[in-house]
Amino acid sequence: MTPGNNGASTPEDDDPFGYLYADGQANGAQPPSGGYGYPNSVNRVRAVGTRQYGQQPQNAQTAPYGQVPQQQGTYNQPNAHYAAPETLPGGAQTAQHASPAGGGGRGGRGPNTKGLLIGAIAVVAAVVIGIGVAMLGGDKDKDDASDKTGTTPTQSEESNPSPSASKAGGASEDELPKIDAKALRLGGGATLAQDVKGAQSGGGIYVTGFNQVGSSVTWTVNGIPKSGKYTVYVGYSVPGKDQNGTLTVNSTPLKTPVDLKNWTGAGEGDYEKGWTKTYNYVQLNKGTNTIELSCQQGNQCDALIDQLWLAKGWVESKS
Template sequence: MTPGNNGASTPEEDDPFGYLYADGQANGATPPSGGGGYGYPGSVNRVRAVGERKYGQQTAQGTYGQQAPTAPYGQVPQQGGYGQPNAHYGAPETVPGGAQTARTPMPGHGDGGRGRGPNTKGLLIGAIAVVAAVVIGISIAMLGGGDDDKGGNQADPTPSTAQSASPTDAETKGSDKPAELPKTDAKALNLGSTGVTTASDVEGAQSDGGVYVAGLNNPGASVTWTFNGIPEDGTYTVFARYSVPGQDASMTLTVNGKPFGSKLSMENYAHAAEGDFAKGWTTTYAWPTLNKGTNTITLSCGDGDSCNVLLDQLSLKKGQVKR
């Protein structure tokens, strides 16, 4: 080895992987063998046993790979090595009155597995019992309520002091329904003696068999209707169905022997042509006061009346109505 070339035997240039490169192979580097150094000829053998090498001065940890000396039991070392307690540190349990290090065993562990945990089975049974009690209570309440409802629907056999024996609302409403009032047709009327008769030649009459009263255009001619069944005194409406042949007519109305305040108007409301009785059927009305029970109504051809009419039917309604 010359002073100008130190070769590959210096530690700084000893490349363990020199055999992998071209310049290393040129300098004679070879792969490592079983027990020698790395591939350069005359390379430094740096293989050492663990703990053999020493670094500088010895520390508290001692020689590399060897356990550092420890202080006697109960004494704090003057200078702790790596992993040793610091001289200024004391664990809480070493200080008087410090924290206790004893551990409380967990249930089922500290006593060798013989401890018992929470009684979850008892809690579950209790919860089920409470739910069952609530369900039973609700069922009893529902059954009891149904019995009360049934009992409330039963009528009391005799009126109590708080009940009234008067008619119910339904009965009162039923009594407000208008009673069936009398009505008549031509064959049931009492005809006057002066040329008044019945006929059925003209079509359109609604009486049984199409019968109507004729001959009322003679002075003094009349028809009378006597009826009963009036529920109470009061004002009623009397309807007269008639026919006029294209001209207006009027007749005298008498109620219970007294002339009504005005003539019964029998105008040509159907607008029938002159002489066409079949097209002239219509209805008129008046509002007389009737008595409870039996009453009599008379239609007559009085002085100043125009009585060329055919009379079909008479009927009644309670109150002042128009149809």
């Protein structure tokens, strides 16, 4: 074979079905005869698109080759050449069921949308109510927890009050403030010193020069929890002999002097071994009070002062 057309010399020989297409017909393609050589075959060759369904009358005329026969009838009307399968002999019979008017449903009505809507609303309402109950229960638990926290003191609150309260001059029910000599307000000839050992105040600092009439130390106490009875303590040292002073509370002098006795039995002039304490009963007001220890006419004031502190109630001794 040579390049080019390696098959038959004519289009109809090259494509046995060329007669079915317009270009084949233009080139002279002819349909085969004799039913393609199959026994008992029927030659019913038609152009593409001219197939008619259903049975044809024996005397039906065929359209010229290559033309589509005219269809009988018009749009939406039965075609004489078409028959539905159920009309043929032995065809299945189909039953027509008329739909009730109104689109289905019971009694010819539509779907029960009203019932569905009511059910949906009920579900939403139940969810909202459940959420509301849960929120109210949570708030109640928080309130109960806050009430319990506010009314029940912890162990640290009962036994370990804040140190800052004492330093700031505040007071509480169980622990009342205490003050060192260096924080007192000094008056008259009173000054600070730290030569004598044994003072309990910070840095061993104490007040000296108290043995002059008009000398004083003043303590402004803040935060007294309530009005009532309190005990004022004074830390001091004497040179082996008894001394005394005047205590004034809120500008009112007490009739009973402050006894600065030689409770330790120190030898005369031995201030280092004479450090001890004494106390007086007083009435204080709630809030702020002023306590003053001074040397007045008639007092024997040769003493060193290192601390003052308070106790609740009238007690005999408190370290």
